[in-house]
Amino acid sequence: MKLKLAVIPGDGIGPEIVREARKALDKTAEKFGHEIEYTELLMGGASIDVHGVPLTDETIQAAKSSDAVLMGSIGGNAATSPWYQLPPDRRPEAGLLKLRKSLGLFANLRPAILYKELRHACPLREEISEKGFDMMIMRELTGGLYFGERRTEEIDGVLTAVDTLVYNENEIRRIAKKAFDIAGKRRGKVCSVDKANVLDSSRLWRKTVEEVAKDYPDIELSHMLVDNCAMQLVKAPSQFDVILTENMFGDILSDEASMVTGSIGMLASASLNDTKFGLYEPSGGSAPDIAGQDIANPIATVLSAAMLLRYSFDLDREADAIEAAVQQVLTEGYRTGDIMSEGCTKVGTAEMGDLIAARI
Numbered sequence: 001m002k003l004k005l006a007v008i009p010g011d012g013i014g015p016e017i018v019r020e021a022r023k024a025l026d027k028t029a030e031k032f033g034h035e036i037e038y039t040e041l042l043m044g045g046a047s048i049d050v051h052g053v054p055l056t057d058e059t060i061q062a063a064k065s066s067d068a069v070l071m072g073s074i075g076g077n078a079a080t081s082p083w084y085q086l087p088p089d090r091r092p093e094a095g096l097l098k099l100r101k102s103l104g105l106f107a108n109l110r111p112a113i114l115y116k117e118l119r120h121a122c123p124l125r126e127e128i129s130e131k132g133f134d135m136m137i138m139r140e141l142t143g144g145l146y147f148g149e150r151r152t153e154e155i156d157g158v159l160t161a162v163d164t165l166v167y168n169e170n171e172i173r174r175i176a177k178k179a180f181d182i183a184g185k186r187r188g189k190v191c192s193v194d195k196a197n198v199l200d201s202s203r204l205w206r207k208t209v210e211e212v213a214k215d216y217p218d219i220e221l222s223h224m225l226v227d228n229c230a231m232q233l234v235k236a237p238s239q240f241d242v243i244l245t246e247n248m249f250g251d252i253l254s255d256e257a258s259m260v261t262g263s264i265g266m267l268a269s270a271s272l273n274d275t276k277f278g279l280y281e282p283s284g285g286s287a288p289d290i291a292g293q294d295i296a297n298p299i300a301t302v303l304s305a306a307m308l309l310r311y312s313f314d315l316d317r318e319a320d321a322i323e324a325a326v327q328q329v330l331t332e333g334y335r336t337g338d339i340m341s342e343g344c345t346k347v348g349t350a351e352m353g354d355l356i357a358a359r360i
């Protein structure tokens, strides 16, 4: 297969971690007989330095004409970087928001996996963490409370603020389909999270998800109220496979789920539109404090590249090979500084990338 990838290394540790993910992609392509054509694009601070803006129209077009985008991360130190002297719409992060919008990315995927080798970093009690967990939080990204009408006004001399939570059935249906498709590639379980005992938008959510479920008889659907889900994530996280939820609930729950894994350098993510196209990036930021020192953990980006193969190209065996290589490196005791523990072998960013690629 020929894969046309746009690559956005970005700022800070971005270029280092993307370089290591490309090693894994190249090795996988070689092993399974694929051809990858990369187009490197500038975004964020790197684009401001060259073009004066964090994202150009040409970059958007180039991203759109690729099959998928692999990204590092963008942004700098807000206190010291000249990028943050610019007006908000010209700062690095504005580029990412504009790109996500231009690409119509409405589904955000964040896997939260507890590797048994990294169990010590999990803040949960041992009897919970020893069961491990491997879940995918699927969050609607373009609707709901963050995009509804809002205003603050004085009513009878009292300041009053209103935010509106709007979803239509089409928005719910398209993300529900994605969630069922993705569950089909995993353990076949979707837990839809809402607040249907209170909110109309949640009642429509639940009804629509149930309708979509009829087309997926092999997938097991359950529903959970969001407050219960917040508790279950710390009480019994091993019960979850795919968690499907709306924008604000997903914002909060995905951060909660990632915190219980304990290590930011391990967290991959993807944002998808209604085709196979997706933007794949680590969940962490550009970590300017450690940039250029060969100490950043590249694993989140390597795992994002595996997601890219799985979800944009249906190359499941290839994605499995990358994930198995990551698992093997951890089993053999190699660690970057952020996940280091006693008795393990500490390696830098480039060496970690080499070790993973060699095991694919």
Ligand code: NAD
Residues within 6 Å of the ligand: 013, 017, 072, 073, 074, 075, 076, 077, 078, 093, 096, 264, 265, 281, 283, 284, 285, 286, 287, 288, 289, 290, 295, 296, 297, 298, 300, 338
């Ligand atoms: P951050 O995630 O960059 O860093 C938080 C802490 O985690 C730091 O101590 C950092 O060294 C560490 N860390 C992050 N990734 C790591 C890795 N791969 N390996 C080892 N350690 C790692 O968050 P921040 O410091 O709040 O933000 C820095 C910049 O990143 C800001 O400009 C912010 O806007 C931007 N940011 C970008 C994205 C994105 O590109 N999607 C996401 C979040 C933050």
